[in-house]
């Protein structure tokens with residue numbers, strides 16, 4: 579059930595304790611939210627999980643494999659991807675080409691398979707093409723398949739980013755504030771698409787989000803961070819009734 583297990587992670591930057599013994603788990607196929615005030619350690623936790631910063635102490639297990647302090651590449655190969663690991667879309671490429679670019683295991687990129695395993699390469703290309711089209715359909719981008727990415731609206735670019743992450747086919751997708759600066763209609767649409775991605779492709783999501791209403795509406799499970807610790811976790815409706823959590827959000831904490 580538990581796909582990602584974070585056990586007593588500590589990380590300091592000089593004298594600043596950014597993570598002060600974080601314990602947290604993410605269930606397979608859940609939409610899990612991570613909330614908390616500015617500077618509470620959410621992005622640092624993402625950086626630790628994905629290998630961008632080494633942790634000082636503790637362990638991170640994914641599918642029961644210890645991935646603590648592996649390189650970002652290795653961690654991505656274990657099936658953990660965060661949004662910024664997918665490079666920015668190439669504006670002079672079409673939407674479809676951009677999605678195809680993040681497919682994993684592209685045999686055609688190597689000259690040897692091209693020469694000796696032509697059939698396999700063609701088969702894989704056809705499959706990738708089918709999958710890319712299916713993903714574009716899911717994210718309401720089909721009508722833009724052959725448009726240049728440069729011409730997309732801000733909202734369409736956000737959806738394209740999700741399409742490209744999905745094409746890379748990770749098991750868990752980490753999103754750090756995916757709807758920052760987005761209007762409410764689009765914010766809801768993005769979260770609806772996240773649910774669709776989970777349902778159709780069996781993905782797990784861990785999402786840092788400041789908008790509490792959105793978290794309540796779309797996340798099944800949440801963790802609240804404060805000062806480098808998870809201070810409450812569980813069902814959103816219960817967690818937001820927790821006194822410690824209310825104190826932080828109402829600014830009552832000293």
Ligand SMILES: Nc1ncnc2c1ncn2[C@@H]1O[C@H](COP(=O)(O)OP(=O)(O)OP(=O)(O)O)[C@@H](O)[C@H]1O
Pocket residue numbers: 591594595596614615616617618619620621622623
């Ligand atoms: N590379 C770094 N060097 C020094 N201090 C850092 C570094 N990264 C984070 N910190 C500090 O660690 C603490 C946690 O920061 P972090 O960015 O993880 O918070 P956050 O919860 O993501 O905040 P926000 O909601 O504002 O994005 C802060 O005090 C921050 O200043």
Ligand SMILES: [Mg+2]
Pocket residue numbers: 620621622
């Ligand atoms: Mg942050």
